[in-house]
Amino acid sequence: MVSRRKFLAGGAALGAAGAAIYATPLAKNLFLPPKANYVLTAQQSQWDFGGHINKPAQVFTYQKDQPVPLIRMQQGQPFYARLKNHMLEPTTIHWHGIRLPNAMDGVPYLTQEPVYPTESFDYQFTPKDAGTYFYHSHFNSLAQLSQGLAGMIIIDEVKKPDFDHDIPLNLRDWRINENGKYQNFLEPITAAKAGTFGQLKTANWQVAPNHIVKPNSLVRLRILVSDVTRIFKLIVKDSSNPEAKAKIIAIDGNPIDDIRDMGREWIGPGMRMDIAILTPDEGQTIELVNTSTNKPWVVASLTSQGQSQKRVWQDLKPLPQNPIEPLDLQGAEIKKFEFSASSGEQEDLGINCAASDYIFWAINKTAIGHLDPNSSSLRPAANLKLGKTYIFEFTNITPQTHPIHLHGFFFRVLSSTKRKIAPHWADTSLIRPKETVRVAFNADTLGNWLMHCHILEHQKTGMTGYINVS
Numbered sequence: 001m002v003s004r005r006k007f008l009a010g011g012a013a014l015g016a017a018g019a020a021i022y023a024t025p026l027a028k029n030l031f032l033p034p035k036a037n038y039v040l041t042a043q044q045s046q047w048d049f050g051g052h053i054n055k056p057a058q059v060f061t062y063q064k065d066q067p068v069p070l071i072r073m074q075q076g077q078p079f080y081a082r083l084k085n086h087m088l089e090p091t092t093i094h095w096h097g098i099r100l101p102n103a104m105d106g107v108p109y110l111t112q113e114p115v116y117p118t119e120s121f122d123y124q125f126t127p128k129d130a131g132t133y134f135y136h137s138h139f140n141s142l143a144q145l146s147q148g149l150a151g152m153i154i155i156d157e158v159k160k161p162d163f164d165h166d167i168p169l170n171l172r173d174w175r176i177n178e179n180g181k182y183q184n185f186l187e188p189i190t191a192a193k194a195g196t197f198g199q200l201k202t203a204n205w206q207v208a209p210n211h212i213v214k215p216n217s218l219v220r221l222r223i224l225v226s227d228v229t230r231i232f233k234l235i236v237k238d239s240s241n242p243e244a245k246a247k248i249i250a251i252d253g254n255p256i257d258d259i260r261d262m263g264r265e266w267i268g269p270g271m272r273m274d275i276a277i278l279t280p281d282e283g284q285t286i287e288l289v290n291t292s293t294n295k296p297w298v299v300a301s302l303t304s305q306g307q308s309q310k311r312v313w314q315d316l317k318p319l320p321q322n323p324i325e326p327l328d329l330q331g332a333e334i335k336k337f338e339f340s341a342s343s344g345e346q347e348d349l350g351i352n353c354a355a356s357d358y359i360f361w362a363i364n365k366t367a368i369g370h371l372d373p374n375s376s377s378l379r380p381a382a383n384l385k386l387g388k389t390y391i392f393e394f395t396n397i398t399p400q401t402h403p404i405h406l407h408g409f410f411f412r413v414l415s416s417t418k419r420k421i422a423p424h425w426a427d428t429s430l431i432r433p434k435e436t437v438r439v440a441f442n443a444d445t446l447g448n449w450l451m452h453c454h455i456l457e458h459q460k461t462g463m464t465g466y467i468n469v470s
């Protein structure tokens with residue numbers, strides 16, 4: 001294990017903002033030192049959530065008896081990670097939101113063979129874009145994510161933005177009781193509705209962690225929802241000032257065009273949001289609160305202590321844009337996708353990846369719960385030509401909201417039939433009941449790319465498809 005001193009030394013190399021994170025006492029075990037070569041050993045471990053359960057739970061992680069680590073990459077620099085499988089079942093890693101070659105995308109049977117127990121697999125790519133991303137297992141995903149295999153990635157900008165603190169929050173629930181026992185990962189009754197919610201609510205595998213920050217400082221708070229079910233509705237509360245003191249600066253890793261005040265923000269599974277916070281005076285606290293249920297709860301908090309940094313909002317500068325090629329909307333072809341309950345004409349695609357006996361959902365009336373390359377019925381939901389711009393029209397005819405994720409690309413969320421959308425880049429978008437959302441993207445990378453609902457009980461019971469770019 002890496003010592004705390006080494007963590008701090010690693011942080012110091014990043015400058016003031018980096019050091020601030022590494023020095024956050026509660027989070028000391030979350031961070032691997034920034035480097036180009038990682039070994040990620042998928043393994044069974046134990047974790048007691050700081051005593052919030054009576055007996056440690058059996059979890060899956062990538063470091064012994066510690067939370068899934070945050071991985072740090074550098075924009076434009078090669079990244080390399082060896083995944084070693086020390087579990088008793090196959091696994092893979094998907095680098096959610098990162099634009100990379102298809103063979104590195106981590107989808108078993110579609111882009112690579114599963115990594116079997118005792119085997120390893122080398123992932124190697126150079127991230128083009130900076131921002132906040134997500135890595136997770138894509139094999140038996142519902143069970144492996146539910147037990148832990150889901151972490152945050154920070155890809156540092158070439159020129160580091162000027163924040164006093166950079167704080168990651170990986171939000172998720174655990175379906176475990178006070179004795180560390182898991183409830184079923186797939187519950188048919190709820191899988192056919194909004195999905196099954198967990199009981200133990202955590203940020204960075206901690207219950208309502210409190211971070212000490214400097215008074216009147218600028219914080220970059222990176223929020224990842226890695227939960228397999230819950231759609232959060234987040235607000236920021238300031239104990240000294242009822243007016244919101246938070247601004248949205250990026251969505252799904254991409255800086256938004258116009259920084260705006262944070263209100264009540266819906267963030268679903270797989271989605272990220274970076275917000276800037278101007279911290280209050282000494283002794284005051286800021287809380288991040290989830291209000292998506294009738295009993296709101298504090299997800300995490302920041303308390304001001306120490307020397308004032310005397311920052312003002314004018315110090316907040318827009319983040320540099322990622323290098324995304326302009327869209328050819330004039331020449332774009334429209335492809336329609338309807339997300340529905342399954343019609344009963346489900347495809348029987350054999351065993352594996354998301355094997356389930358239940359089918360409740362479908363994309364364009366095709367229900368794929370499993371991916372089997374040997375099945376003649378496994379075919380793309382759309383065939384795209386390399387280099388062309390496409391508009392995808394997502395229509396949700398179900399009574400549930402679905403966070404739809406497309407692997408391998410950023411799409412521009414253009415418009416909705418039900419609400420006003422400020423166009424922005426994303427890789428996952430919430431499609432509400434009876435809503436049609438239009439997104440557009442450049443099909444600029446070859447391969448088979450998965451597209452699915454990120455409520456994993458929905459993914460696993462039919463709301464999965466893929467597109468082919470050739």
Ligand SMILES: [Cu+2]
Pocket residue numbers: 401402403453454455458459463
């Ligand atoms: Cu869904």
